[in-house]
Amino acid sequence: MSLTKRVIARLDIKGPNLVKGIHLEGLRVLGKPEDFARYYYSQGAEELMYMDMVASLYERNSLEEIIRRTASEVFIPLTVGGGLRTINDIRAVLLAGADKVSLNTAVIRNPELIRQASRYFGSSTIVVSIEAIKQSDGKYLAYVDNGREYTGVEVVSWAQKIEELGAGEIVITSVDREGTGLGYDINLIQKVSSAVSIPVVACGGGGSPEHVSSAIVEGGAEAVAVASMLHYDYVSKNSMKGDFSNEGNTEFLKKKSSFAKIKPNSISSIKKEMIKNGIPTRCTRMEN
Amino acid sequence: MYKDGKLKMVKPKIAIIDYKMCNLFSVEHACRYVGGDPIITTKPEDVRSADAVILPGVGAFHDAISNLRELGMDTAIIDVISGGIPFMGICLGFQLLFSSSEEFGTSNGLGVFNGAVRKFPRDVNGYTLKIPQMGWNSISINKESHILKGVNDDTYMYFVHSFYVLPEDNDIILTKTTYSDFEYCSSISDTNVFACQFHPEKSGEEGIKIYRNWVASI
Numbered sequence: 001m002s003l004t005k006r007v008i009a010r011l012d013i014k015g016p017n018l019v020k021g022i023h024l025e026g027l028r029v030l031g032k033p034e035d036f037a038r039y040y041y042s043q044g045a046e047e048l049m050y051m052d053m054v055a056s057l058y059e060r061n062s063l064e065e066i067i068r069r070t071a072s073e074v075f076i077p078l079t080v081g082g083g084l085r086t087i088n089d090i091r092a093v094l095l096a097g098a099d100k101v102s103l104n105t106a107v108i109r110n111p112e113l114i115r116q117a118s119r120y121f122g123s124s125t126i127v128v129s130i131e132a133i134k135q136s137d138g139k140y141l142a143y144v145d146n147g148r149e150y151t152g153v154e155v156v157s158w159a160q161k162i163e164e165l166g167a168g169e170i171v172i173t174s175v176d177r178e179g180t181g182l183g184y185d186i187n188l189i190q191k192v193s194s195a196v197s198i199p200v201v202a203c204g205g206g207g208s209p210e211h212v213s214s215a216i217v218e219g220g221a222e223a224v225a226v227a228s229m230l231h232y233d234y235v236s237k238n239s240m241k242g243d244f245s246n247e248g249n250t251e252f253l254k255k256k257s258s259f260a261k262i263k264p265n266s267i268s269s270i271k272k273e274m275i276k277n278g279i280p281t282r283c284t285r286m287e288n
Numbered sequence: 289m290y291k292d293g294k295l296k297m298v299k300p301k302i303a304i305i306d307y308k309m310c311n312l313f314s315v316e317h318a319c320r321y322v323g324g325d326p327i328i329t330t331k332p333e334d335v336r337s338a339d340a341v342i343l344p345g346v347g348a349f350h351d352a353i354s355n356l357r358e359l360g361m362d363t364a365i366i367d368v369i370s371g372g373i374p375f376m377g378i379c380l381g382f383q384l385l386f387s388s389s390e391e392f393g394t395s396n397g398l399g400v401f402n403g404a405v406r407k408f409p410r411d412v413n414g415y416t417l418k419i420p421q422m423g424w425n426s427i428s429i430n431k432e433s434h435i436l437k438g439v440n441d442d443t444y445m446y447f448v449h450s451f452y453v454l455p456e457d458n459d460i461i462l463t464k465t466t467y468s469d470f471e472y473c474s475s476i477s478d479t480n481v482f483a484c485q486f487h488p489e490k491s492g493e494e495g496i497k498i499y500r501n502w503v504a505s506i
Contacts, residue, residue, distance in 0.1 A: 002425065002466060002467065002468055003421060003423050003424070003425045003447075003467060003468075004423060004424045004425070004444065005423075006423050006424065041492075046423065046424055046446075068313065071313050071314050071317065072313075072317045075314070075318065075489055075490060075491065075492055075493070075495060075496055076446070076490055076491075076492055077446060077448070077487075077490045094346075095312070095313065096313065097313035097314055097317075099314070099346070099448070099487075099490060100448075118348075119348055119351075120347070120348065120351060121346060121347050121348070122346050122347045122348050122380070123420060123450055124346065124420040124422060124448040124449060124450060125346050125347070125448075168420045168422065168448070168450070169420075169422055197410070197416055197417075197418055197419065198418060198419065198420070199418050199420075199422050199423070222418060222422070222423065223423065282424045282444045283444070
């Protein structure tokens with residue numbers, strides 16, 4: 001028996017809502033994050049990841065409330081990211097019930113924050129997220145602000161620096177693939193996972209259980225973050241209740257339209273595919 | 289539990305030690321979920337008057353031990369343990385019970401048990417370990433304990449750690465876990481103390497069983 005590969009349900013949050021976008025933009029409202037979180041827990045997700053898409057100071061309290069409600073009924077790890085800039089920001093979400101924090105913009109601007117935070121909270125609590133965009137010369141550069149802002153930082157050397165500074169885990173997101181369902185950028189994941197010895201989480205582009213398996217087998221990822229597939233699975237199986245405020249695009253929910261490129265898939269169908277490929281997987285209650 | 293000889297169920301008061309380091313909410317909630325009455329506290333007197341005590345844990349060993357000493361918690365912990373009060377240590381709270389750690393230079397622990405806290409080796413049998421170990425790994429049960437009632441051998445629990453505990457006394461080892469080919473002690477039990485490297489409050493329903501068993505024993 002050894003460590004299993006993890007399926008992480010990633011939930012992008014805007015205000016009180018779970019949202020999903022393409023290329024990290026054009027957000028559509030899908031429902032209440034806590035409802036989806038509870039469902040993924042019962043389905044056997046290994047972990048949850050909440051990313052605050054707006055991350056304004058004004059909405060921080062609302063995120064902490066969501067973390068509190070989730071952590072009171074879901075007994076699996078929760079990573080929270082989006083707009084965390086200081087040791088105090090990190091402490092606030094940890095005290096609300098998060099187990100790990102994911103840092104991006106703040107640490108590209110001030111890499112020393114990785115060292116301070118891992119020194120203070122322990123390496124294992126500090127996750128650094130890299131949003132990568134492939135350049136025309138084939139190189140990958142890190143972006144911030146949900147893939148909107150250029151930094152000029154080269155991804156592989158940045159990943160190595162992140163490890164040196166003491167972070168416990170790297171989430172590598174392909175902005176090009178995010179929300180497309182075309183599959184993870186295996187080349188990118190492979191480059192990063194072979195350059196560091198801390199765990200690497202593949203993120204961005206998962207459209208099928210086969211994509212998840214190949215991110216692990218070919219990409220060398222320790223864990224895979226999945227969003228759209230799972231969200232559409234939940235939406236297709238559950239009737240949406242309540243008012244989803246006036247934020248974002250709710251047309252998708254009202255029409256219950258399917259999403260052209262991404263078919264709904266449950267956590268158990270992802271795990272079945274992983275088992276088929278000989279990937280060590282935690283055995284849990286399997287539902288179809 | 290019964291108090292004053294009356295047949296009235298009283299929820300056991302569980303002091304969760306807050307030393308400004310970690311996620312206390314999930315530990316608190318797990319206690320409440322299984323019928324305990326948890327309080328999060330920075331006061332040694334709350335620890336001394338509780339029915340049971342939890343030292344949770346995420347964070348760096350050196351800062352943790354300094355914070356505990358500053359709060360006067362170090363002596364309170366040693367006193368309640370020697371007084372027979374049920375005590376649970378989780379993750380860093382497990383490591384802190386041992387004599388010393390090599391995280392960021394050598395620091396002395398609480399010394400309740402003899403043994404060292406060591407960093408995982410980089411290479412085991414030619415294979416590079418990813419450090420920290422982060423994720424679900426199984427526990428192999430080393431001895432009988434009421435704490436593991438209903439929990440099967442090879443059950444998966446959630447781990448996040450770069451350091452492991454090497455106890456001097458093998459008899460206290462409750463479970464072992466193997467990370468790649470590297471086997472280490474993942475929990476201990478000794479009279480009123482149970483402590484584990486994994487996070488039962490993050491290990492789904494199987495981890496909640498451990499909380500239920502522990503609270504039932506108070």
